[in-house]
Amino acid sequence: MGNYANLPVPTPEGGLNRYLQEIRKFPMLEPEEEYMLAKAWVEREDSEAAHKMVTSHLRLAAKIAMGYRGYGLPQAEVISEANVGLMQAVKKFDPEKGFRLATYAMWWIRASIQEYVLRSWSMVKLGTTSAQKKLFFNLRKAKNRIGALEDGDLRPENVARIAHDLNVTEDEVISMNRRMSGGDASLNAVIGSDGDSATQWQDWLEDEDADTAGDYEAKDELDSRRELLADAMAVLNDREKDILVQRRLQDKAVTLEELSSQYDVSRERIRQIEVRAFEKLQKKMRDLAKEKGMLSTV
Numbered sequence: 297m298g299n300y301a302n303l304p305v306p307t308p309e310g311g312l313n314r315y316l317q318e319i320r321k322f323p324m325l326e327p328e329e330e331y332m333l334a335k336a337w338v339e340r341e342d343s344e345a346a347h348k349m350v351t352s353h354l355r356l357a358a359k360i361a362m363g364y365r366g367y368g369l370p371q372a373e374v375i376s377e378a379n380v381g382l383m384q385a386v387k388k389f390d391p392e393k394g395f396r397l398a399t400y401a402m403w404w405i406r407a408s409i410q411e412y413v414l415r416s417w418s419m420v421k422l423g424t425t426s427a428q429k430k431l432f433f434n435l436r437k438a439k440n441r442i443g444a445l446e447d448g449d450l451r452p453e454n455v456a457r458i459a460h461d462l463n464v465t466e467d468e469v470i471s472m473n474r475r476m477s478g479g480d481a482s483l484n485a486v487i488g489s490d491g492d493s494a495t496q497w498q499d500w501l502e503d504e505d506a507d508t509a510g511d512y513e514a515k516d517e518l519d520s521r522r523e524l525l526a527d528a529m530a531v532l533n534d535r536e537k538d539i540l541v542q543r544r545l546q547d548k549a550v551t552l553e554e555l556s557s558q559y560d561v562s563r564e565r566i567r568q569i570e571v572r573a574f575e576k577l578q579k580k581m582r583d584l585a586k587e588k589g590m591l592s593t594v
Contacts, residue, residue: 305351305379308358308372315375319354327396334391349386349397350379356398357382360405363436364413374409381408431464431472438462439473449473528580535559536573543570 308315325333325348333349336342357378364374385404389397438444438461444454450473459466529537539559542550552563559566 305347306354307379308375312371312375315372316358319351319358322351322354325349325352325397330397331391334389334397337386337389338391346386349389350383353382353386353398353401354379356401357405360402361409364409369413374412377408377412378405381405384408431462431468434462435469435472524581524584525577527584528577531576531580532573536569536576539566539569540573540577544574 306315306318330349330352333342333345336345337349358375361371361375361378365371381404382401385397385401388404389400393400435458438458439450439454442454442457444450444458449470450458455466455469459469462469532540539555542555552566555566556563
């Protein structure tokens, strides 16, 4: 990534609210300043210049990451993946192309997040048809387009419209919407106050200069990911495999209590086995993906 990757950048691991406040402190760049910083990086690999470009766009990365808040993934990890994409964008940005870094970085940020989503555990539950992949990545956009912003189940007429537009069944729309309706808090959640004026996430993240993204179609890689999973499962013993399947691979997860009775061990022991097996599986999937050239190198 270059030497600038070693310079300090705030991370969301210490708490989302604190992170959002920290990244708000970095000023946005004027076009001329951004151009000069980019030239300094391209021509001299000036790490301070690249670092300034990264930090000035952390709000953009966080804002895009929040768009994936309903996918059941840890928000801090999604933001971290967004930041990886941002750093990759800065590394490859050519200021002579005539567009702003924000416009270019959006594609890298989304690609990095979607790479994470596609290789994450929750995606294993999803179907593998092209239409279902399209539904996963486009349902939120389809809902916004027709103003279907209500929480909970969609109204029948909206289900029918989305099913028609995305060429999937109405049952698939309903099921996917329910899976995606959980997850982290809304962008409208209050994170702090300043006198009588409450502050919302979206207020902290708004970056008017960055709202130039076009549509980003999903990568057609889920079939390969599932093949990776099947190969990687071999790293687990029978008990680990069974516990993971029952806890994570079924639409309705078996409880820790039920598994503790089944294996005659404590609930905490079941949880430990699940976590350890999950980590082993993730590592094996990453290793296999790298061997097959499926993960981007950063």
